[in-house]
Amino acid sequence: MKRLTLLLLCSVITSAFAAPKVITADRMIDVENGKLIKNAVVVVDGNRIQAAGVQGRITIPEDAERVDLGDATLMPGLMDMHVHLTSDATKHGYKRLSVSLPRAAITGVKHAEDTLMAGFTTVRNVGAPGFADVALRDAINAGDVAGPRMFVAGPSLGVTGGHCDSNLLPYEYEQYSEGVADGPWEVRKAVRRNIKYGATVIKFCATGGVLSKGTKVGAQQYTLEEMEALVAEAHLRGLTVATHAHGTSGIKDAIRAGVDSVEHVSLLDDEAITLALENGTYFSMDIYVTEYILGEGEKAGILEESLNKERIVGKRQRENFEKAVKAGVKMVFGSDAGVYPHGDNGKQFARMVKFGMTPIQAIQAATIHPATLLKQQETLGSLSEGKFADMVAVPGNPLEDMQKMEDIRFVMKDGQIVKTLAM
Structure with a gap:
């Protein structure tokens, strides 16, 4: 708890100076259109999503911090x-x-x-x-x-x-x-x-x-x-x-x-x-x-x-x-x-x-x-450009086994990674 609280406090101070983050995973759920996207990438700048989509179609900042989750499914927080x-x-x-x-x-x-x-x-x-x-x-x-x-x-x-x-x-x-x-x-x-x-x-x-x-x-x-x-x-x-x-x-x-x-x-x-x-x-x-x-x-x-x-x-x-x-x-x-x-x-x-x-x-x-x-659809609820960078990931594909939703391995809130475990 002390470590996590310190991490969050430090993130408030340093977020304005942090390099962009690039999160990749084998899959991502597009909740607005109800689709599963393969070879997913999300670019985070500060506490906002800069871009999200298919790897190779999204421009990646050269100085970005990269996080590859592998066989995992990304979705909104x-x-x-x-x-x-x-x-x-x-x-x-x-x-x-x-x-x-x-x-x-x-x-x-x-x-x-x-x-x-x-x-x-x-x-x-x-x-x-x-x-x-x-x-x-x-x-x-x-x-x-x-x-x-x-x-x-x-x-x-x-x-x-x-x-x-x-x-x-x-x-x-x-x-x-x-x-x-x-x-x-x-x-x-x-x-x-x-x-x-x-x-x-x-x-x-x-x-x-x-x-x-x-x-x-x-x-x-x-x-x-x-x-x-x-x-x-x-x-x-x-x-x-x-x-x-x-x-x-x-x-x-x-x-x-x-x-x-x-x-x-x-x-x-x-x-x-x-x-x-x-x-x-x-x-x-x-x-x-x-x-x-x-x-x-x-x-x-x-x-x-x-x-x-x-x-x-x-x-x-x-x-x-x-x-x-x-x-x-x-x-x-x-x-x-x-x-x-x-x-x-x-x-x-x-x-x-x-x-x-x-x-x-x-x-x-x-x-x-x-x-x-909650009338917050402009800032929350999906992995879309301009929204707050809140996202989670589970191992494998939850659309095939919903019990995977009980095993969240990666959590990002407001652009800061607060949990990351091996997939």
Whole structure:
């Protein structure tokens, strides 16, 4: 960690004077066109991509530093649109009451590096208490710690007693989550507060959830009127909006209210799919996490109530993932890392293919589609001229074996190589 942090700090100072880098590999994935390019080369100047294409057709600067990855596949830095970097997968339920805000923030530093080393150079952190994710993002941007680019939500917004509230303690403790807001004007105020303290996306809970005590996973919580006010306020300020929604009515009202992405989307119906297609809404469906919850969750402190909810929801979610993919709904990669261990994000790729996606669709869901969702497609999401030099490589060809996405050997973020292992 100390070595990597020092490397990143030095890179900030020396990047303006560094020689161009030339990265070559046997293959490269063109995510914008859905093609595999053989004999690939990417030229990096500073923190931007100068050129990318086929070797022999790209002009190589004479003074360039060359990195030949051999039998490997290059692709853009991966993007996970649903993480909780300050959450610890080994502490769920009542165990989380023992974690202080400073401790969560410090833990987030480790998780940020784990995520970057797994090849995820950009994440959307959809909920953290005390704006700890804002502090972590700022520390990464300053070069103080290693981690991915972060788009952060601060505290998730939700109704009193809902999934985004804290429901573990009895009445006399008077405990509420800081994101609780009821009524159209209160939710507007909450959005404004989150923006004031550094949020760059807004996340709210439209329905109950699996891991919250006392909520029905399919029950709608915010009304359509409240959702419309919340989304309008966020969009007025230029921020995108993500909503936690398992239940059918909550999914549909969130789409009607204009959210940019719906998370989990477990209990959708045909009308929800039609609404998503008509509105261009993205789905972010965490179809790997059920394996961790049901396999390791009890040991980590997940309540029996929550385990029972996951037993019901997990299978339905995977069936509906396949249904949504077949219908052509826009999809982004969202793992819910923090519920399960950070750094294991890539395990979801194989499940996305198992449950209906082609390999190239799964990779696009973690590259160009998140960039478009975040309105960052001019600078992120593909290996194209002028974009930030974020890229990863795996041995062999992941389009033939998606489990290779769990074995990232090369990571470059912002033009700096932060991981390189033998292919």
